[in-house]
Every structure is written in C-alpha cells, then in structure tokens.
Amino acid sequence: MGVRFGVIGESAAEVEGGLELLRRHGIAVVVTQPALRMTDGRWLARVTPQAPADGEGLGER
Known part of the structure; x- marks a missing residue:
C-alpha cells in the first residue's frame, strides 16, 4: 500500500514552511x-x- 499526502499553502514559501x-x-x-x-x-x-x-520497519520487530 502506498501513502501520500499534500501540503497546501497560500504561497510556495508557506508550503516549504509546512514541510x-x-x-x-x-x-x-x-x-x-x-x-x-x-x-x-x-x-x-x-x-x-x-x-x-x-531492520527498522514494523515488519522487522
């Protein structure tokens, strides 16, 4: 399964700040x-x- 999401802002700088x-x-x-x-x-x-x-994933525990 893949997971992705978006970061939305009023400007490119605001998006970068969110990241x-x-x-x-x-x-x-x-x-x-x-x-x-x-x-x-x-x-x-x-x-x-x-x-x-x-070695750090959930499946490795």
Whole structure:
C-alpha cells in the first residue's frame, strides 16, 4: 500500500514552511512533487513518508 499526502499553502514559501514543520516534528518525508501554483493563493506539494531503513520497519520487530 502506498501513502501520500499534500501540503497546501497560500504561497510556495508557506508550503516549504509546512514541510519544514513536519521535519522538525520527526516526520521524514520525500517530496514527490515540489510546490506548484494550483490557482491564485493556492500552492500544493505532494509528499510520501520516507521508508524506514533496513531492520527498522514494523515488519522487522
């Protein structure tokens, strides 16, 4: 199963700030689509959680 989500903001800088907030809270993400302008005042970046390293996943416990 794949998981992805979007980070939405009013500007590219606000989206980048949202991504940084996720990282500061320990959520490792991989940006699959950098922030793009969707409409006036609406920017979107798509991200997926970073896969755990070998031996660190739930299946390894």
